[in-house]
Amino acid sequence: MTAEGAHRDNAGARLGMWLFILTEFFLFFGAVVVYVFLRYRYSGAFSSASGALDLDLGTLNTLILITSSLTMALSISYLRRCAKKAAVYLLVLTFALGGAFLFNKYFEWGAKIAAGIYPGSSSISAHGVGEGLFYGLYFFMTGLHGLHVVAGMVVIGVMAVKVARGSVSHSAPVGLENTGLYWHAVDVVWIFLFPLFYLVG
Numbered sequence: 001m002t003a004e005g006a007h008r009d010n011a012g013a014r015l016g017m018w019l020f021i022l023t024e025f026f027l028f029f030g031a032v033v034v035y036v037f038l039r040y041r042y043s044g045a046f047s048s049a050s051g052a053l054d055l056d057l058g059t060l061n062t063l064i065l066i067t068s069s070l071t072m073a074l075s076i077s078y079l080r081r082c083a084k085k086a087a088v089y090l091l092v093l094t095f096a097l098g099g100a101f102l103f104n105k106y107f108e109w110g111a112k113i114a115a116g117i118y119p120g121s122s123s124i125s126a127h128g129v130g131e132g133l134f135y136g137l138y139f140f141m142t143g144l145h146g147l148h149v150v151a152g153m154v155v156i157g158v159m160a161v162k163v164a165r166g167s168v169s170h171s172a173p174v175g176l177e178n179t180g181l182y183w184h185a186v187d188v189v190w191i192f193l194f195p196l197f198y199l200v201g
Helices: 003-041 043-051 055-080 085-113 122-127 129-165 174-198
Strands: none
Touching: 003 129, 003 174, 043 055, 043 129, 043 174, 055 085, 085 129, 085 174, 122 129, 129 174
């Protein structure tokens, strides 16, 4: 294959990733539209329910994901400079930060579920329709985001192995670059979810 052919393949891979990310944004955008409509209709209930969320934990998770975007970007930068070991180390650190995010989310969800606050519970019903809708959206949208974090961590783990083995390198970095694009998109989605759920109170 010629260098020109390789370039076309890389361009196609990047375009494919951008199109995939666009479809993911549309998925979350639909949920955000529903949220905005219901927030307008049940503003008091949404504010009350938001105030019961753990703002400190939500803020911590925001900082974790922002940091993970930095480590991902640095990993790509080091790979381009032929610093393979540093790139792998930063990928492992990015993976660990993703795990820390999920660990915190597990305890946050667990505390709510233990208190009987989850979609369809009697406790939610007692608080009225508005809070029930808020928590339904909260669990759906943060859960959907969490699945994307898991998927991103799997791909990051695969990329760490490939970089370590040299199949993804400074001369063929598109796999890691696309992984970085996906991870940044996941982080951007959280940047929107955080104020929607944690700051409306």
